[in-house]
Amino acid sequence: MSETTTELPVVVIGAGPAGLAAAAHLLERGITPLVLEAGLHAGAAVREWSHVRLFSRWGEVVDPAAEKLLAPTGWTKPAEDTYPTGGDWAERYLQPLADILGERVRFGARVTGVSRTGRDRIVDADRETQPFVVHVEHTNGREERVFARAVIDASGTWSTPSPAGASGLAALGEKAAADRIAYRVPDLKDPAVRARYAGKRTAVIGSGASAFTTLAYLADLAKTDDGAGTKALWILRRGISGSTFGGGDADQLPARGALGLAAKGAVDAGYADAATGFRTDAIERDADGRLVLVGEDGRRLDPVDEVIVLTGLRPDLTFLDELRLGLDERLQAPVALAPLIDPNQHSCGTVYPHGVNELSHPEKDVYLVGMKSYGRAPTFLAMTGYEQVRSIAAHLAGDQEAAERVELTLPETGVCGGAGLFDEPAAAEETGGGCCATPATLTIGAPASSGGC
Structure with missing residues (x-):
């Protein structure tokens, strides 16, 4: 990469928890970030579930580098042992952080494509020396290219x-019944x-947790x-077992167990x-509508x-189509990360700590982080995303030792022998076994030193 290219900003797509944390870590490393957010406010997606309370405490959802940026402004961190709602998280942390970042965050800026300058995904010649070109559509209709x-x-x-x-495709009649179907926890x-x-x-x-929350709300x-x-009427694709309701009192995140x-x-x-063992194929209307x-x-x-319908989420990869991504064929997560989070194998909320090595792709210097890095796998925690972006920022700054020294202890779910915490990934339904143990703290690329799933 040329000296001119290294002077360009690092584009961060999304002004949510992971995106804004990435900007904070980049700044801490002396690298200029540019955050592009499709919404009009920080945490636009979080605000859409503003009524839902997190099962993580404030002390677990504030990024350390972001806190350093906020501290000189007089910002007061909420009590660490209290639980924010999505609205609290957005208003009391994400928006103040975006305000501090100022012009480094552009709102109403939707990314519609990413490529290498002058190189589609086919071309090899001098590929890694070319800067990325990011196509952006603004709410006023203006189009822009950012390098x-x-x-x-x-x-x-x-x-x-x-x-x-249940096949991963819309049920027959699902679109026709859209006026009676929601895909979010109701407020x-x-x-x-x-x-x-x-x-x-x-x-x-x-x-999963969203279904648990909705059942409790309706009750x-x-x-x-x-x-x-x-x-x-609770629709489950498998039967009810001891693990169906999660970790309960054994969960190290008490609020998650309480759900x-x-x-x-x-x-x-x-x-x-x-209704157990029910795999939805069609949704029809009766004579009464x-x-x-x-x-x-x-x-x-x-x-x-x-x-x-609360059957999980999946990544939108369409605007990354000109990049050479290395994604697992099942989870749509980075190939090196997928075995650590695969619900076919894991029935615990813990994963091995991971960073730049697990998040890299054949296309150099492009990274999927936060929820998107997990593809279709569930049980993502904010603190995992914060560690991801810290590692990536260190790598981009040339500090490989710090990039690979990812240390993170995640709380256990307390669930073993089933897939009860998952938002219905089809392949996880019939798994047996699994493990739960003391969460691991280890160095990236090294074998687990203790426990973990």
């Missing part, structure tokens, strides 16, 4: 939820949303005067019925008024 020495994609997966169909404090579900029968498809609604008669216990309480109290879920085995469930 970069490296690209860090922290755009997440929020915009591409997985469908109801029942919003009067319009509350009216949509109050007194209604709602199918909830999924078995709470059923206990109120205006919500009398509210009922949930599973709340979902179990909703089922035990009769606020939710469970209600929705009927049809399984791959031909089963037809009793009609419901609404459906909430």
